[in-house]
Amino acid sequence: MNTFSLISRALNGNVWTARTLTASLAGDSSDPSLRSILRALSELWGEKLVSQLDQITNGEAQPLNPLVLEPLQDWSQAKRRPIEILQRFSLHGHTVVALVNLKGHVIWTARRTTDSATIADATAAVLELRRGNYAFVPHHDAIKMVEGQDLPDRIHDLSSMLPPTRFLPTGTRPERSKTPSYLDALEAESIHIIRETYAAAEKPGMLFSMGKDSMAMLTLATKAFAPAPIPFPLVIIDTRWKFQDMYRFRAHLEAREDLSTVVYVNPDAIARDMNPFDFGSATHTDVTKTQALKKVLDEHRFDFVFGGARRDEEKSRAKERIFSPRSATHGWDPKGQRPELWNLYNTALAEGQSMRVFPISNWTEIDIWRYLDRENVDLVPLYFAKLRPFVRRNGALIMVDDERFPLEDGEKVEIDSVRFRTLGCYPLTGGVTSQATSISDIVSELENSRVSERSSRVIDFDKGASMEQKKKDGYF
Numbered sequence: 001m002n003t004f005s006l007i008s009r010a011l012n013g014n015v016w017t018a019r020t021l022t023a024s025l026a027g028d029s030s031d032p033s034l035r036s037i038l039r040a041l042s043e044l045w046g047e048k049l050v051s052q053l054d055q056i057t058n059g060e061a062q063p064l065n066p067l068v069l070e071p072l073q074d075w076s077q078a079k080r081r082p083i084e085i086l087q088r089f090s091l092h093g094h095t096v097v098a099l100v101n102l103k104g105h106v107i108w109t110a111r112r113t114t115d116s117a118t119i120a121d122a123t124a125a126v127l128e129l130r131r132g133n134y135a136f137v138p139h140h141d142a143i144k145m146v147e148g149q150d151l152p153d154r155i156h157d158l159s160s161m162l163p164p165t166r167f168l169p170t171g172t173r174p175e176r177s178k179t180p181s182y183l184d185a186l187e188a189e190s191i192h193i194i195r196e197t198y199a200a201a202e203k204p205g206m207l208f209s210m211g212k213d214s215m216a217m218l219t220l221a222t223k224a225f226a227p228a229p230i231p232f233p234l235v236i237i238d239t240r241w242k243f244q245d246m247y248r249f250r251a252h253l254e255a256r257e258d259l260s261t262v263v264y265v266n267p268d269a270i271a272r273d274m275n276p277f278d279f280g281s282a283t284h285t286d287v288t289k290t291q292a293l294k295k296v297l298d299e300h301r302f303d304f305v306f307g308g309a310r311r312d313e314e315k316s317r318a319k320e321r322i323f324s325p326r327s328a329t330h331g332w333d334p335k336g337q338r339p340e341l342w343n344l345y346n347t348a349l350a351e352g353q354s355m356r357v358f359p360i361s362n363w364t365e366i367d368i369w370r371y372l373d374r375e376n377v378d379l380v381p382l383y384f385a386k387l388r389p390f391v392r393r394n395g396a397l398i399m400v401d402d403e404r405f406p407l408e409d410g411e412k413v414e415i416d417s418v419r420f421r422t423l424g425c426y427p428l429t430g431g432v433t434s435q436a437t438s439i440s441d442i443v444s445e446l447e448n449s450r451v452s453e454r455s456s457r458v459i460d461f462d463k464g465a466s467m468e469q470k471k472k473d474g475y476f
Helices: 003-010 018-024 034-045 066-079 116-129 140-146 182-200 212-225 244-254 267-271 276-300 365-375 439-447 467-472
Strands: 083-091 094-101 106-111 134-138 155-157 204-207 234-237 261-264 304-306 323-326 354-357 386-393 396-399 414-419 430-433
Touching: 003 018, 003 034, 018 034, 066 083, 066 386, 066 414, 083 116, 083 140, 094 116, 106 116, 116 140, 134 140, 182 212, 182 304, 182 354, 182 365, 204 212, 204 276, 212 365, 234 276, 244 261, 261 276, 267 276, 365 439, 396 430
Parallel strands: 083 134, 134 155, 204 234, 204 304, 234 261, 304 354
Antiparallel strands: 083 094, 094 106, 323 354, 386 396, 386 414, 414 430
């Protein structure tokens, strides 16, 4: 068999398997066998093909979390969906698109171009040729080849198993509807509160968690001061245990020229290597969040600080005013609240006091989602359902987000379609099984739910540490 003939045929633009390539060469004088074709293809591919799960990386060369490798194969067997690895590489001046199973069997095609539309068509052709139900994991930059692909139900994309890469914004904002909405009234009230606060403050800041409420509040602040940039920083408390997707999203925000950020990690947490597994949720939250917040507020001397709390979230938040004075030690006195009649706010501060301000206090969870949908606001992808690895721990679905997660005896990692209603430290934040992949799906889901979003927060169930007590101690 002529090597040049084999390469020319294998890279001619058809979609091939080893068997179909052998059949196409059957009339040649050499009449090669399937075994000889497989041997020749192995030499042709060299080390370019990836055929094992532990060899897969995302677009930033980060490997799959080793804790999900075995559960991924268990999921494959339970769902009767063999796992394939989608990949592309350059070979003899061609771009090869290949689908490889864990036994090394390959379906491939080649194009003499790197044009994204042409490669997307080639990818669709390769995926289509693979018959039956199956799932695939894209290797390295192959994830770009399936973006926007309308996959049939028999093909399952496992991109969500990869470590997240750089967050990509959605693009342009839609035109505002001219139809009046109750959201307009909520928006106007919140913008009034933000402007009122800025007028009274000497050094304001906005606590920012990267969650949906923070993004709604950021959108409101942007409108309150447009076309000028927001005249105060976003204050971000980093516990070092947030979801990976949240860190990617933060990097996206930090790159925006119209925003300034203050990111703070409690030095004590670093010195003690604080984590929720060895120290427990209560101690971890106190050191990495409450004490960190108090330190950063003192260090930067913020006098008015915005927060994204809403009254419908939790009982102690329901009885807190929009303008909430805090003591010199940042404690909250629920008996010392000021009246707020007819939207008149008392912004005066005594010596040593500071003020927490909650512009979206009167909003509900569904209000937030409808507003984010209307304004087409970018969000951390964790809010939308995808296949994700998790364990069932104390009644909560805790995502196995990285290799630091210690499995308890007898604990098994599962994979299912999961999303998060609230975000925080990943070992302390439970998800919910869901099929909601859009905001309209989420709103429909919430309209039929009677469970609070904070029901999945582990810290809300700490013994002897109610949310009200946390707020008295200085928690936001």
